[in-house]
Amino acid sequence: MSPYLQSLAGGGLIGLSAILYLILTGRIAGISGIFGRLVQGSSAALNGAFVVGLVLGPMIYRAGFGSWPVVTITASLPLVIVAGLLVGIGSRMGSGCTSGHGVLGLARLSPRSMAAVATFLATGMLTVTLLRGSL
Amino acid sequence: MKTTVQQIGAALFCGALFGFGLSLSGMLDPARVQGFLDIFGAWDPSLIFVLGGAVTVAFAGMGLVRRMGHPVFADSFQLPTKTKVDMPLILGSALFGIGWGLGGFCPGPALASLSLGYGTVAIFVVTMAVGMILHDRLLAGRLS
Incomplete structure (x- = not known):
């Protein structure tokens, strides 16, 4: 499968998962919300089950394709710590992340999600551009 | 609202589908995510296909959600x-x-x-x- 087709198919499954979760449970499959509520101990069984499923995903991929999906980490440890803190604080303050705003928010044509996606794409692009000195 | 076994099963299944989709899409790889954000450098556009595929499927599904009175395993939708x-x-x-x-x-x-x-x-x-x-x-x- 070509990389782009594989990305499109993977994206389609992510969308299917998000909409199925809404149809079945009535809840938004926003990962920062699910993990945030799990950390707070709210609906621990439900949110915990989603996170366990999420961790099982790459294992199912490995069982089907015979190898782990590629994960290349280049960031240094201090950078990873700063990144984790910012992603944690930012996703809670901004009421969502790439999944809640990026997938379901855009699909629901929510103005808040459109503003959030435009903002995090802009600061993300700016950060990588400065980090890699691409300009 | 009480969490039911069906809801927990749905969460486990949807989580696994989400994780499998992420694995297939290539988005699990931080280097590729940074490559997508690196628009002035060695730009990797594949994340557009991930997001495009996900939003298209979810958008189509929203049509069904709007016609449903309540979710399959719950009394009401919890939307923002x-x-x-x-x-x-x-x-x-x-x-x-x-x-x-x-x-x-x-x-x-x-x-x-x-x-x-x-x-x-x-x-x-x-x-x-x-x-x-x-x-x-x-x-x-x-x-x-």
């Missing part, structure tokens, strides 16, 4: 009620984007790639949890 673009939304999203760019990780791929057993991923997930707790304990409600 806020409609105003406010300061916490923009500031939070801006900080999120900086963190996303620095590490190449967002919450979904970071949690899913815990299964590969890398210490760096585990450290990211722990600090992300710390960030969430810090926000919820110290910052929530002070910005609006």
